[in-house]
Amino acid sequence: MVDMAQDAQTISSKQFHLEVGVDDWRVVSSGAQAVFRASSLRHAASLVDPISAAAEEHGILPDIDVRPEAVIVRVPPWAIGGIPPAAPRFAAAVSAAAARLGLRADPGAVQSVSIYIAQHSEADVRPFFLAALGYLPVGETDAVEALRTAPDLAFNPVTGDEPKRGRSHFDVFVPAAQAQARVDAALAAGGRLVDDSQAPAFWTLASPDNHGVDIASWLDTDG
Template sequence: MDVAPITPQQFADADGVGDWRVLYWGAHAFFRAASWEAGARFVGSIAALEIVRRHEPDVDLRHEGVAVKLITRDIRNLSTRDLEVARAISAVAREQGLVADVAALQVVQTAIASPESAEVTPFWRAVLGYVPPNDTHLVDPLRRGSSVFLQPTDTVASGRGRMHVDVCVPHDEVHARIAAALAAGGRMVDDSFAPEWWTLADAENHKVDVTTWWGRESVRLEEQRAAN
């Protein structure tokens, strides 16, 4: 199969991927199952597909259902291969009666702001047991826990704090998530970067960035062109 990088927008616009949403730069789906056994059958069935075996997606089986993440590892981004694998997995879900639940999808990340000169990466790598895929991020080597973004900055906006949580949600669920947070006692701090992210705070002024892939695809395309 020929592999070509694609943007989140190209993935979202493609046919046959309605079960899937881009969170940051991977494609995610969650399929509700009637039982743990039904979820296990689904995992076994998709693992038997040659196209899925060759792509080796991350699959998480729980009693509520099955979560799947797709990303093309050799380019660390979405590609046409992810589209084909997503369609194949969704077809098996339909055959077995599993229903995708888009509202259940999210990726949580902790952001820690430090001056670029600060040598904090070794500490966080050691204390978490994480690995660095690049200069600014640390991830669980088994991709279970939330990632850590070591945000290089010499200044932090007033009242911002040096740590905050990033919550990436599906682009068509973000306004409902923000509305729920505001209704639960939160407040909007800054929406000037929307639709890439909105900054909210709780009653104690702890910050959360609610984010989507909106606004990121042009940056990723430039990175892809530079790499090529």
């Protein structure tokens, strides 16, 4: 997915987590993210104005997902290819507001989901999926849903494969502390371990009918 390495406009995951007031937040493939549990839709919605005020103050364009049970706040990386330098200050302000309003942070609920579409080396399938799904291109190989409400896509060339066969799988990015438990739960639910040679970075699993899922232990303090 998008490289979130530090450049003139971005900070690394490690730099984000070294800042004060960001303990509620985790960095995954969709950027810095926090989940705040709520007791009702009205309770959840009470955090929207403080988020908007913090966003305006710090020049951040967050995604806010308000549900009766929780508010999900993300700082998406797509616009500048990484984490904005002001993101930690924004995150700290949102966390402080959530605490004042009695919304409980739940870092273990943070995750992002990607669909990896494998394509034969002689095929270019991204234009088809952009058109069919109404997604927008990101960089040379990725795509996102226009309102960022659905899983993002990555297109990975496969050399030596049969042109008539498409191979795709899900990538589930979770904070490092949650990865092993997610793997164990998937195996207990009938999954099969295909490859753990890259663990704890990621495990490749298969469903009982052989659909692929990679569970990635997103190393959100790297860099």
